Amino acid sequence: MSNNRIEAFSDGVIAIIITIMVLELKVPHGDTLAALLPEIPVFLSYLLSFIYVGIYWNNHHHLLHVCERVSGPILWANLHLLFWLSLFPLATAWMGEHHRAVAPSAAYGAVLLMAAIAWWILQQAIIASQGSESLLKAAVGRDWKGKLSPVLYVLGIAAAFWSAPLSQGLYLLVAALWFVPDRRIERALVTDPARAEPEA
Amino acid sequence: MSNNRIEAFSDGVIAIIITIMVLELKVPHGDTLAALLPEIPVFLSYLLSFIYVGIYWNNHHHLLHVCERVSGPILWANLHLLFWLSLFPLATAWMGEHHRAVAPSAAYGAVLLMAAIAWWILQQAIIASQGSESLLKAAVGRDWKGKLSPVLYVLGIAAAFWSAPLSQGLYLLVAALWFVPDRRIERALVTDPARAEPEA
Amino acid sequence: MSNNRIEAFSDGVIAIIITIMVLELKVPHGDTLAALLPEIPVFLSYLLSFIYVGIYWNNHHHLLHVCERVSGPILWANLHLLFWLSLFPLATAWMGEHHRAVAPSAAYGAVLLMAAIAWWILQQAIIASQGSESLLKAAVGRDWKGKLSPVLYVLGIAAAFWSAPLSQGLYLLVAALWFVPDRRIERALVTDPARAEPEA
Amino acid sequence: MSNNRIEAFSDGVIAIIITIMVLELKVPHGDTLAALLPEIPVFLSYLLSFIYVGIYWNNHHHLLHVCERVSGPILWANLHLLFWLSLFPLATAWMGEHHRAVAPSAAYGAVLLMAAIAWWILQQAIIASQGSESLLKAAVGRDWKGKLSPVLYVLGIAAAFWSAPLSQGLYLLVAALWFVPDRRIERALVTDPARAEPEA
Numbered sequence: 001m002s003n004n005r006i007e008a009f010s011d012g013v014i015a016i017i018i019t020i021m022v023l024e025l026k027v028p029h030g031d032t033l034a035a036l037l038p039e040i041p042v043f044l045s046y047l048l049s050f051i052y053v054g055i056y057w058n059n060h061h062h063l064l065h066v067c068e069r070v071s072g073p074i075l076w077a078n079l080h081l082l083f084w085l086s087l088f089p090l091a092t093a094w095m096g097e098h099h100r101a102v103a104p105s106a107a108y109g110a111v112l113l114m115a116a117i118a119w120w121i122l123q124q125a126i127i128a129s130q131g132s133e134s135l136l137k138a139a140v141g142r143d144w145k146g147k148l149s150p151v152l153y154v155l156g157i158a159a160a161f162w163s164a165p166l167s168q169g170l171y172l173l174v175a176a177l178w179f180v181p182d183r184r185i186e187r188a189l190v191t192d193p194a195r196a197e198p199e200a
Numbered sequence: 201m202s203n204n205r206i207e208a209f210s211d212g213v214i215a216i217i218i219t220i221m222v223l224e225l226k227v228p229h230g231d232t233l234a235a236l237l238p239e240i241p242v243f244l245s246y247l248l249s250f251i252y253v254g255i256y257w258n259n260h261h262h263l264l265h266v267c268e269r270v271s272g273p274i275l276w277a278n279l280h281l282l283f284w285l286s287l288f289p290l291a292t293a294w295m296g297e298h299h300r301a302v303a304p305s306a307a308y309g310a311v312l313l314m315a316a317i318a319w320w321i322l323q324q325a326i327i328a329s330q331g332s333e334s335l336l337k338a339a340v341g342r343d344w345k346g347k348l349s350p351v352l353y354v355l356g357i358a359a360a361f362w363s364a365p366l367s368q369g370l371y372l373l374v375a376a377l378w379f380v381p382d383r384r385i386e387r388a389l390v391t392d393p394a395r396a397e398p399e400a
Numbered sequence: 401m402s403n404n405r406i407e408a409f410s411d412g413v414i415a416i417i418i419t420i421m422v423l424e425l426k427v428p429h430g431d432t433l434a435a436l437l438p439e440i441p442v443f444l445s446y447l448l449s450f451i452y453v454g455i456y457w458n459n460h461h462h463l464l465h466v467c468e469r470v471s472g473p474i475l476w477a478n479l480h481l482l483f484w485l486s487l488f489p490l491a492t493a494w495m496g497e498h499h500r501a502v503a504p505s506a507a508y509g510a511v512l513l514m515a516a517i518a519w520w521i522l523q524q525a526i527i528a529s530q531g532s533e534s535l536l537k538a539a540v541g542r543d544w545k546g547k548l549s550p551v552l553y554v555l556g557i558a559a560a561f562w563s564a565p566l567s568q569g570l571y572l573l574v575a576a577l578w579f580v581p582d583r584r585i586e587r588a589l590v591t592d593p594a595r596a597e598p599e600a
Numbered sequence: 601m602s603n604n605r606i607e608a609f610s611d612g613v614i615a616i617i618i619t620i621m622v623l624e625l626k627v628p629h630g631d632t633l634a635a636l637l638p639e640i641p642v643f644l645s646y647l648l649s650f651i652y653v654g655i656y657w658n659n660h661h662h663l664l665h666v667c668e669r670v671s672g673p674i675l676w677a678n679l680h681l682l683f684w685l686s687l688f689p690l691a692t693a694w695m696g697e698h699h700r701a702v703a704p705s706a707a708y709g710a711v712l713l714m715a716a717i718a719w720w721i722l723q724q725a726i727i728a729s730q731g732s733e734s735l736l737k738a739a740v741g742r743d744w745k746g747k748l749s750p751v752l753y754v755l756g757i758a759a760a761f762w763s764a765p766l767s768q769g770l771y772l773l774v775a776a777l778w779f780v781p782d783r784r785i786e787r788a789l790v791t792d793p794a795r796a797e798p799e800a
Contacts, residue, residue, distance in 0.1 A: 005661060008208070008608070012615035015212035020623065022286045023220065027293045031301030047283070054279045061205060076779075079654045083647070086622045093627045101631030179276075208408070215412035222486045223420065227493045231501030247483070254479045261405060379476075408608075415612035422686045423620065427693045431701030447683070454679045461605060579676075 006078055007064045013082050014060070017089065018053045021046055024093035042096030045108075048172060049092040052112070055178045056085060056119075066136045067126045077125040081118040087111045095168075105160035105167040112171060113153040120146060149174050206278055207264045213282050214260070217289065218253040221246055224293035242296030245308075248372060249292040252312070255378045256285060256319075266336045267326045277325040281318040287311045295368075305360035305367040312371060313353040320346060349374050406478055407464045413482050414460070417489065418453040421446055424493035442496030445508075448572060449492040452512070455578045456485060456519075466536045467526045477525040481518040487511045495568075505560035505567040512571060513553040520546060549574050606678055607664045613682050614660070617689065618653045621646055624693035642696030645708075648772060649692040652712070655778045656685060656719075666736045667726045677725040681718040687711045695768075705760035705767040712771060713753040720746060749774050 025042055028035035060081075067074065091111040095104040123146070127134045140146070156170035225242055228235035260281075267274065291311040295304040323346070327334045340346070356370035425442055428435035460481075467474065491511040495504040523546070527534045540546070556570035625642055628635035660681075667674065691711040694704040723746070727734045740746070756770035 005607075005611075007205075009611050009615055009657065011205070011209050012212055012612055013619055015209055016216055016616055016619040018282075019213055019216040019220065019286055020619065022289060023223070023623070024627070025287075025290050027224070027290060027297060031294075031298035031303055033303045033306075035303065036307065050279075050283055050286075054276070057209065058275060075658060076654070079650075082618075083650055086619055086650075087625075089622060090625050090627060094631075097627060098631035103631055103633045103635065106633075107636065207405075211405070211409050212412055215409055216416055218482075219413055219416040219420065219486055222489060223423070225487075225490050227424070227490060227497060231494075231498035231504055233503040233506075235503065236507065250479075250483055250486075254476070257409065258475060407605075411605075411609050412612055415609055416616055418682075419613055419616040419620065419686055422689060423623070425687075425690050427624070427690060427697060431694075431698035431703055433703045433706075435703065436707065450679075450683055450686075454676070457609065458675060 003064050003067050003070055006070050006075065007061070010060060010064070010078060010082060011057070014053060014057045014085065017085055018050060018057070021049055021053075021089040021092055024089055024096070041099040042093070045092045045096035045099070048168075048175060049088050051175050051179070053085065053088060055175065056081075056115070059119075059178070063123065063126065063136070066139065067129070069129060071125070071129050073125045074122070074129060077118070077122040081115065081122050084111060084115040084118050088115075099168070100164050102160050102164065105164040106157045109153050109157040109160065109167060109171060112174070113150055113157065116146075116150045116153060120150075145177055149177070203264050203267050203270055206270050206275065207261070210260060210264070210278060210282060211257070214253060214257045214285065217285055218250060218257070221249055221253075221289040221292055224289055224296070241299040242293070245292045245296035245299070248368075248375060249288050251375050251379070253285065253288060255375065256281075256315070259319075259378070263323065263326065263336070266339065267329070269329060271325075271329050273325045274322070274329060277318070277322040281315065281322050284311060284315040284318050288315075299368070300364050302360050302364065305364040306357045309353050309357040309360065309367060309371060312374070313350055313357065316346075316350045316353060320350075345377055349377070403464050403467050403470055406470050406475065407461070410460060410464070410478060410482060411457070414453060414457045414485065417485055418450060418457070421449055421453075421489040421492055424489055424496070441499040442493070445492045445496035445499070448568075448575060449488050451575050451579070453485065453488060455575065456515070459519075459578070463523065463526065463536070466539065467529070469529060471525075471529050473525045474522070474529060477518070477522040481515065481522050484511060484515040484518050488515075499568070500564050502560050502564065505564040506557045509553050509557040509560065509567060509571060512574070513550055513557065516546075516550045516553060520550075545577055549577070603664050603667050603670055606670050606675065607661070610660060610664070610678060610682060611657070614653060614657045614685065617685055618650060618657070621649055621653075621689040621692055624689055624696070641699040642693070645692045645696035645699070648768075648775065649688050651775050651779070653685065653688060655775065656681075656715070659719075659778070663723065663726065663736070666739065667729070669729060671725075671729050673725045674722070674729060677718070677722040681715065681722050684711060684715040684718050688715075699768070700764050702760050702764065705764040706757045709753050709757040709760065709767060709771060712774070713750055713757065716746075716750045716753060720750075745777055749777070 025039065025046055028039055088111060091104075091108045095108040098104045123136065123140065123143075127137045127140075130136060152170050152174050156167045156174075159170060160167035225239065225246055228239055288311060291304075291308045295308040298304045323336065323340065327337045327340075330336060352370050352374050356367045356374075359370060360367035425439065425446055428439055488511060491504075491508045495508040498504045523536065523540065527537045527540075530536060552570050552574050556567045556574075559570060560567035625639065625646055628639055688711060691704075691708040695708040698704045723736065723740065727737045727740075730736060752770050752774050756767045756774075759770060760767035
């Protein structure tokens with residue numbers, strides 16, 4: 001199986017996830033501007049998740065770009081990632097409806113954490129399939145963003161039990177860290193692939 | 201990243217948006233033709249939004265066609281546009297359900313306005329990435345439609361506080377202005393790309 | 401605009417339509433096999449519409465296959481067709497819920513009729529763009545199926561006021577007529593395109 | 601019609617099915633972790649169906665890969681398969697909501713069984729179109745997994761009348777059997793296509 005097909009399927013699933021999230025935004029009850037007020041936290045949750053899915057879509061493309069041969073483990077690691085991404089609409093809606101409560105913010109963080117772990121597993125599956133000369137391994141380098149994110153998600157989950165807004169602030173911080181498209185893979189592709197320098 | 205992938209992803213999202221809008225049309229209560237009557241304003245809202253999304257889809261294709269290299273800012277400007285387009289189903293359903301009320305018609309206009317601004321930002325991001333010899337800049341020319349539309353949307357939002365139908369009429373007018381596919385980019389591609397003439 | 405892109409977009413919309421129809425099938429109330437009984441008419445409506453959308457998808461592919469250049473009118477004729485197809489889920493759900501009532505069966509036929517008219521307009525738009533040597537015109541020939549279908553839909557709409565099952569039987573009949581993939585265009589492409597023989 | 605287009609359309613439909621299943625997971629009522637408890641069976645149903653659809657997507661790709669020419673029967677056999685796959689979200693939601701009841705577990709098995717039969721029909725349609733030298737026939741070999749699965753589904757349906765968890769365990773067992781990507785077709789393609797060895 002070429003990477004084209006897994007990319008096209010993943011793109012389709014991600015495009016659907018990012019779009020059906022909006023179905024969780026309910027038509028306001030009533031016809032006044034005031035009827036929009038209770039929708040604001042739901043809207044902000046949607047915005048945050050939209051950014052997260054946008055980040056995953058962008059980086060996913062770069063990840064598959066360096067993966068020429070799709071093995072069985074890569075295939076299932078990718079579906080595993082899509083599984084957790086598919087829970088974003090649900091987690092988003094729950095946090096949006098109860099933005100001051102402990103459980104929804106913790107659950108949102110748990111879905112983010114599982115997606116990050118699934119991402120890491122997918123990365124490892126591709127690196128393993130590429131062997132010791134792995135281009136992706138060189139491109140990823142020390143991967144401080146990939147290592148810091150789960151830590152911040154765990155902190156965010158813990159923080160939810162103390163203050164939901166603090167928890168949400170931590171999730172926003174991780175999104176901000178990843179917002180800038182990840183140049184590591186592009187850079188590794190540009191430099192001599194046989195001797196790509198690991199990121200400092 | 202090539203423009204193919206951003207185009208395929210955007211097409212997917214736009215195809216989903218245009219289709220899930222129909223989910224806001226509820227199955228009529230009752231089994232008589234009279235049960236269809238209250239659905240008529242919702243249906244007309246759906247029709248207007250369908251035309252708007254069709255226009256965006258068509259022009260989006262032309263826009264990306266002249267954009268060979270997709271940079272980070274273009275990527276996020278495009279996702280920003282998709283974000284506002286994704287709110288069309290919600291705004292459409294609200295206006296359809298309360299077609300004589302102020303807030304839903306104003307909110308619909310606000311979503312149209314934000315999409316138009318997002319469109320302008322995307323255009324500027326592509327022009328900036330192309331430098332002083334930008335083909336898109338030449339193709340867009342004075343861009344009177346791009347400049348007139350936001351003005352009409354603002355008028356439409358203001359008009360909603362006085363008369364919702366007038367407001368809706370203004371949104372319909374903008375759709376009519378854009379209905380004819382935009383030939384400027386096609387024309388610029390046909391003429392010598394190095395010396396494309398700006399539109400009068 | 402090449403036909404690839406309009407085909408990909410249409411395919412996306414049709415794939416979504418055929419799939420979201422299933423969202424109108426509600427999870428049965430209760431946990432017994434008897435709870436499935438009231439779902440049977442809804443299920444049969446879904447099956448009929450699934451076949452219709454499958455037929456449209458298949459023939460749409462053949463139609464665009466002979467259309468090398470996509471003009472503005474073709475683009476909008478295609479979106480117009482997609483608009484009516486997008487109403488299939490709604491019409492299906494309404495007829496499924498009230499399968500013995502007049503209005504839902506008549507409305508279902510009206511949506512089928514509008515889609516058939518939209519199909520004819522799209523065909524004419526492509527023929528017009530191809531000029532007097534139109535390959536599609538030769539392929540379509542006398543188009544007895546294209547002409548008979550709207551007549552049967554009108555009969556079906558009229559029959560609904562007398563007997564809903566008769567009306568539904570007529571819609572089923574048209575589906576059966578089209579079920580066999582339309583070979584006319586394939587045949588015209590195989591024979592000398594410059595001198596394609598009209599269908600008898 | 602080339603296999604590219606039928607593959608792209610099927611991929612689109614499967615991507616939508618796998619994603620809209622999540623819409624059946626409802627936002628929990630309440631804002632405590634305890635509110636998640638009643639969602640656990642629904643979540644596990646979703647997980648099982650996600651794996652099933654993932655398996656179908658993966659094997660479907662291999663199936664179409666050996667099918668160069670798409671005939672009318674193959675086209676409809678494929679749509680028939682997609683029809684039963686499209687019922688997965690509904691069957692999943694019903695079993696998730698009533699995980700200890702007879703009918704939902706039996707109905708879930710019935711949908712799995714019908715999809716397996718549709719798969720077998722599609723396989724036969726492709727083999728028939730390829731004639732006596734069929735590459736697919738050689739690749740499939742004795743097809744013990746394809747023959748065992750329907751037997752296990754029937755056992756699962758019967759078991760539901762005695763114990764729903766046992767029934768669900770059998771469905772899980774079939775998923776586990778298929779979880780490993782099917783290498784038969786890949787193997788047959790690698791060996792001399794003219795003399796592919798049947799699987800032992």
